[in-house]
Amino acid sequence: MVAPYLETKPSYQIQGDAFRTEYSPKINPQALRKDIDSYLAEYRFSVQKYHYELRYGIASRGVIRLTDIENGEPMIDKAQKTIDRRIKEGKNIDRELAEHQGIRSLEKQIQKANLGDNIVWMSPPGPKSDGYGDYGFIFLGKIDRVDELTQEKHLAMSAIRVENPTLAQFNTAFTLLTGQDINFYRAEEFLSTPVVATFFIENPALVLANTFKLKTTNINDQLFEQIAPLLSPYIEDFIKYVQQGESKEFLFHALQTIELLVLDLIKEYSDPNPSPIYFIDRNSPLAFAINQYKGKEPPKVAGSCGSTSDSTSESNSSNLFNKFSTLSEIFSDGSNEKKNCGHCDGKEDGHYHCPGCNGKYADETHAAPENRTKICTRIQDNGQMCGFKFNC
Structure with a gap:
């Protein structure tokens, strides 16, 4: 058996702190790494x-x-x-x-x-x-x-x-x-x-x-612990792509590649007579794997990020830690659009605040009027929605 490239086997703990972080080239890499771990644990390993x-x-x-x-x-x-x-x-x-x-x-x-x-x-x-x-x-x-x-x-x-x-x-x-x-x-x-x-x-x-x-x-938990360290260089490459501001479509295919690799590794580690995986690239493992899996898609799993290239669905997980994850942020509608600085009809400070509840919103100066926020949906301490109507 020749496994995907791995220089050292890092200590690995199943710990998917998969809450949402803002998509940005400055995204927290540790948070994104844990989000990916948790996503794979739920959707491909069924941990x-x-x-x-x-x-x-x-x-x-x-x-x-x-x-x-x-x-x-x-x-x-x-x-x-x-x-x-x-x-x-x-x-x-x-x-x-x-x-x-x-x-x-x-x-x-x-x-x-x-x-x-x-x-x-x-x-x-x-x-x-x-x-x-x-x-x-x-x-x-x-x-x-x-x-x-x-x-x-x-x-x-x-x-x-x-x-x-x-x-x-x-x-x-x-x-x-x-x-x-x-x-x-x-x-x-x-x-x-x-x-x-x-x-x-x-x-x-x-x-x-x-x-x-x-x-x-649960054999799935054991497989996850065995295979997760092998995925480390591929996940690190994915994080770099996110930080570089790659398109959502490219990131989608990159994530699919990791999922396909996971499925092959699960098959290999579960089968006493497996067909070994031979592709290895020490410098750019994920880019190499993307070419190897070109034209293939992982099977659709309910709640996951989808299995078609035009998918814009966020992850719908009953696990709150995954539902609020960075991946849901990245693959939801419009999440990877680059944001311009500015106040809605005001000073270019990168954001604006709702006059009704002081809730913070990303700037929308350069957004088309029909795409701007029309009403504040922030939930107040009394459980009610703010409801302030913006005029911009």
Whole structure:
């Protein structure tokens, strides 16, 4: 067997902090790397369990928020971006509003929580009509560190994938894990109701295994740990392409190439008599692989970034960590258009603020009038949309 180019085998931890970061040539490479890892773990490896880290503390604007530990972006901002984008694309936002409400609720509970308190948050599958897969996620976490000086709280989170679940199973698991007797009828009710509590059942993994019929050992998780280090040079090349401002179409094909490579490696590592992969290029592994896979497409997976070159779909994942990811940002409609500096009919400062709620928007000076933001969709602390109408 001749594997794709790999000089050294780096230490690798399944840790996809896949929250959204702004597309930019200055994009945080560590955040994008983890987003790609998490995307592949969900859509090509079907990993059953992987881990994330969050931080509750002072964010970039000086307010206390629940943030991505990699780049410090507040989760609430990432959720708001998703709402804004889906409104602009004419899509339903019921699920996204519930996610936004869930994040606000989680922040309020964590503010009062203590070291050792536990977190339960559930995400049943979204509607298949919106491209979601037939699996959901249970998020379990713990406040495992508190800074004595700043009171900043560190959250260790795990996402457990559950296949073909029913709402009845989610209700059962929620009650057993939290002690709260509920009977929710919609996925949005679970998304808007995370729980932070001192009470936690002694063996949550056993509860989930029994409720959702989970496998005690998962070969997919093992394959991911074996193969992920081999992908490192290809992912690094992809990140360079993003930083260079390559077109969305090119990035789409580059990501597809990595996915095709993953599928071949899964086949190779699963088959006792595999057909080995021989292409190796030490200087530009991804560019070489793109040529090798030219004309091929990975099979479509519900919720992924698509399998056709004209796809502009964002990733629709029931895993919030992937739904808010950089890849969703890159491949959503209009996300890779270069932004010009300027205020909407004002000073060229790179952005403008809503007079109604002070929400920050990217400049639209050079956008066609019909493409400019018409109404502020920021969700306020009272759960209501701002609704301020712009005149530009």
